[in-house]
Amino acid sequence: MMSTRDFECKQIAFVFTSKGEKISFKNDNLLIQDEEGKVKHQSTCYRLFILFICGDYCITSGILDRASKFGFNIVLMSPNLRITKILPSKAEGNVLLRRRQYEFEGTALAAHVISNKIHNQNFLLKKKRNKTEDEKEAIKKLEQFEKDVLKDNLSVQEIMGIEGISAKLYFQTLFKAHNWTARRPRAKQDITNCLMDIGYTILFNVINALLEMYGFDVYVGILHTQFFHRKSLVCDLEEPFRPIIDAALIKAMNLGQVNEKDFWKNNEQFILPWKNSAKYVELFIRAIMEYKNEIFIYLQSYYRAFMRNKNANDFPIFEMEEEN
Structure with a gap:
């Protein structure tokens, strides 16, 4: 490998x-x-x-x-x-890995992944200087959610509930200055959601390629339930890395690099024409490549821990860095 x-x-x-x-x-x-x-x-x-x-x-x-x-x-x-x-370029015949996937039970690993995601979301909020009282309060709440999701014997529904509440608070705090309403995947109700979908799609395919390389059944998740044609494991392990895209997007918006004239609106959806898409694609690819080694090491470590039947606490953690 x-x-x-x-x-x-x-x-x-x-x-x-x-x-x-x-x-x-x-x-x-x-x-x-x-x-x-x-x-x-x-x-x-x-x-x-x-x-x-x-x-x-x-x-x-x-x-x-x-x-x-x-x-x-x-x-x-x-x-x-x-x-x-x-x-995909994928490993064929990793029978032992897939058997362990199919026999895997419990929610501790799912909670570990979501706690990691909330930690990185909060990292972005903490980076802002001159925080308002509302922003400070949001940071405190996310710190508590990061701990709450690790409580023993939580169900998948309870973990997803904490993740959903955390995400709502995080997005409305991070994008407050940019007329944020709500996160609605694929609805493209505004420019922020439209660009977020693009960035997450590129990130999704990087995660998918690495998981395929090890021979995972990418349709069998640890958090997202199995659903026809949904690569649940990719959705799961993309979670801690989503703030990479959020960080690149909020930085571009704050620097005035996102131009409303690059988009057009049709049936209440914002569309990014192909002729204007290259600069935004480059923006997200550059952000992902800055962390490519960390992403690789995380998934390599995840594979090794999974094959060795490690406890959730022994699985990797991804943390964003101040300089990236």
Whole structure:
């Protein structure tokens, strides 16, 4: 399996075929050219981890052969960044791992993951200078929720209840200055939710690719219940890392880098046209790549702890850093 040193060199490439960009390969190097034929990106396939293709594209045996040979994932997306197909590079036949997944019981590990998420959410709130009394009160409440979710013998419903209350308080505090109403995935009721969906989607696919690499059944979660075509385990283990996207988004908004003119509204939904999407995709990929080693080590440690039947307290914790 991939080592930490190997993963340090891995890259994520994003191609917008709807903008006229083209993919080609030369001596096992990936080339991405713009519509004028200028090379936008060039890297060896050995360093490629995920190739996102946004827009219409014909998959050939050549690209599939290289994905198999070099172990990179392909994610096909529509021009509005909706996932249409994921072609993962995955480990086959890890029977022992999957047996343990199917036989796994208990909620302590789920609580551990959600407590980690709340901790990182609170980290972002604590970073703000000159906090109001309401913000200070929100921080205190999240600190308590972080502890409450770890109480013994909580049900999945109780854990999700604490997570939901924490998330509501966190979002309305973090985005208070930006006319926040509520978090509604895929509803795209405002620009913040629209961009959040994009960032979470990219993060989701990074987590998915790493879990597939170890041979997990990504449809079997520890918190999210099994549901047809939902990758519940990816949803679960994405949770502690979501604040990476939130941090990148709130920073961009505070710096005036999010332009309302980049969006258009249709049927009460905000849409980001493909011609304006590249800068926001780059924003989120850059944020994820800053933490890519920590994400890899977390999931590597999760796999090892799961295989060794460790207690919840022995599973990894991801903590955001002040300088990132």
